Amino acid sequence: MISVVLPLLNEEENLVPLVEEIEKRIPTKYTYEIVLVDDGSTDSTLEKIRHLTQKDHRVKGISFYTNFGHQAALFAGINQSRGEVVITMDADFQHPPEIIPQMIARWEDGHDLVVAQKKKDVTSSLLLKLLRSVGYPLYRILGGGKFFPGVSDFRLMSRPIVNYVKTCGESRYILRGLVMIPAKSISFIPYTVQKRRGGKSNYSLGKLFSLYLYSTTSFSVALLRMASISGLLLIFLSLLYLIYVLYVKLVLGKVLISGWTALVFLIVFLFGFLLCYLGILSEYIGAIFDEVKKRPRYLIRETINCENGL
Numbered sequence: 027m028i029s030v031v032l033p034l035l036n037e038e039e040n041l042v043p044l045v046e047e048i049e050k051r052i053p054t055k056y057t058y059e060i061v062l063v064d065d066g067s068t069d070s071t072l073e074k075i076r077h078l079t080q081k082d083h084r085v086k087g088i089s090f091y092t093n094f095g096h097q098a099a100l101f102a103g104i105n106q107s108r109g110e111v112v113i114t115m116d117a118d119f120q121h122p123p124e125i126i127p128q129m130i131a132r133w134e135d136g137h138d139l140v141v142a143q144k145k146k147d148v149t150s151s152l153l154l155k156l157l158r159s160v161g162y163p164l165y166r167i168l169g170g171g172k173f174f175p176g177v178s179d180f181r182l183m184s185r186p187i188v189n190y191v192k193t194c195g196e197s198r199y200i201l202r203g204l205v206m207i208p209a210k211s212i213s214f215i216p217y218t219v220q221k222r223r224g225g226k227s228n229y230s231l232g233k234l235f236s237l238y239l240y241s242t243t244s245f246s247v248a249l250l251r252m253a254s255i256s257g258l259l260l261i262f263l264s265l266l267y268l269i270y271v272l273y274v275k276l277v278l279g280k281v282l283i284s285g286w287t288a289l290v291f292l293i294v295f296l297f298g299f300l301l302c303y304l305g306i307l308s309e310y311i312g313a314i315f316d317e318v319k320k321r322p323r324y325l326i327r328e329t330i331n332c333e334n335g336l
Contacts, residue, residue, distance in 0.1 A: 028058040028130065029109030033099030037117040038069040039224025044117055045078055045085065051126040061086045061103040066093030072328075079330040087330035094324040097199045100179060102324055105192055106332055113182045114201070119223040121180040125215055129182040132213040138184040139209035144176035145216040172203040172245050174214070181205065196244065197316045199323060200237070203245045243313045250310065253303045260299065 030048055034041065045060055052058045062075045062085065075087040088102050100114055111133055115121040125142060132140040183191070183205055190208040191201065206212070242249060274280050 027109040028052050028056045029107035029112045030058065030060045030126075031063065031100060031103030031107060031112060031114045032060065032117045033063050033065055033096050033103065033114075034067060034071050034075075034117050035065045035093065035096070035099075036067045036069045036071060036225055038067075038071050038074055040117050040119055040222075041071060041074045042078065043223070044119060044123065047123040048126065051123045053127060053130060056130075057084075059084050059086060059107070059109060061088065061106050063099040063103045064089040065096065065099040066090050076330065083331055086332050087328070088326060088332065089328040089330075091325040091327040096179070097201060098324045100201050101191075101199050102326070104188060106329075107188065108333070110185050111182055112185075112188050115180045116178075118225065118227070120219050120221070121178075122217055122220055125217055128215050132215065133182055133184065135213075137211045137213040139187055139205055139212045140182040141174070141177050141212060141214050142180035142217050143174065143214045144178070144219050147219040172206045173241060177202055177214075180217075195320075197319070197321065197323070198240045198244050198313060200241050200244050203241055239309055240313075243309050247310075249306045253306050256299065257303070260296070 030052075032041075032044070037044075041062070045062075048060060049058075062078070064072050064075055064087070072087075072089055075085075075089070078085045079087045086106060088106060090099070090102070104112055104114070111130070113126060113129060115123075121142065129140045129142070179201055181202075187205055187208050191204050194204055196204075
C-alpha cells in the first residue's frame with residue numbers, strides 16, 4: 027500500500043483536482059490511501075474532505091480543532107498512515123504529483139528515503155532567492171548536516187523510517203531533519219517549483235525564519251559552540267592587546283592613550299556580543315521549555331474513514 031499525506035490549510039480550490047492527479051500517478055499494481063489533514067481551515071476545505079471521503083473509502087480525513095501548524099498536520103497524517111511507504115507533499119500543486127512514480131521507482135530500487143529537491147523556483151521573489159542562497163549553506167552547517175538545499179516536505183519514506191518518526195516525542199517536530207537520522211539510502215529527485223494553482227501561501231517570511239531557528243536549535247549546538255569560540259577569540263585578542271600595551275610601556279617607555287572612538291567601539295562591540303550570546307542561549311532555553319511541557323501536538327475534532335487510533 028502507498029500512503030499519501032496532505033496537510034491542508036485553506037486549500038478548497040486545489041484539493042479535489044490534486045487528489046485526482048495523485049490517484050492517476052500511483053501505479054496500478056499498488057493499493058493506496060490518501061490522508062487529508064485539515065489544519066483548522068476557515069474556508070470550505072473540510073466540506074471538500076467530507077465529499078471526497080464519502081465517494082472513496084481510500085480517502086481518509088482528519089480535522090484539527092484549530093490551527094496547530096504544518097508540521098503537526100504532517101505528524102497526524104503519518105500517524106494515521108498504514109502504507110508500506112508514505113509520501114508527504116503540500117496541497118498547492120507546487121509539489122508536482124508527476125514525480126510520484128519516480129519516487130516509487132527509486133524505492134523499488136532499494137532506497138528507503140526518496141527526497142524531492144528544488145532545482146528551479148519560478149515563484150519566489152528575488153529577495154527570497156537571495157536569502158535562500160545565503161541561508162541554505164548555513165542551514166546545513168548549523169543543522170548538524172541533517173538539512174539539504176532545496177529540500178522541504180515532499181518525500182517518500184519507507185515504513186522503518188515512518189516508525190522511527192512516529193516514536194519521536196519531540197514538541198518541535200521538524201520532519202525534514204528527523205527523516206534523515208535513520209535513513210540508510212537517500213535518493214534525491216530534482217524538480218521545478220510550479221506556481222500555486224489557487225489560494226494564497228500561508229508561509230510568511232516570519233514563519234520561515236521561525237522554522238529556520240527551530241531546525242538549527244533542534245538538531246545542533248553549533249550556535250552555542252560558535253558563541254563560545256567567539257568569546258575565546260575575543261579573550262585571546264584582548265591578551266594580545268595587553269601584551270602590546272605592556273611592550274610599549276616597559277620596552278619603548280611610552281604610554282598609550284586610547285581615544286574615545288576606540289573605547290566606545292570596544293564597549294558597544296562587547297555588549298553587542300554579550301547580548302547576541304544571550305539571545306542564542308534564550309533560543310535553546312526556549313527549545314528546552316517547549317520540550318519539558320510535553321503538551322499534545324494537536325487536538326482532533328473529527329476523523330473520517332480512519333482505522334488507526336490517533
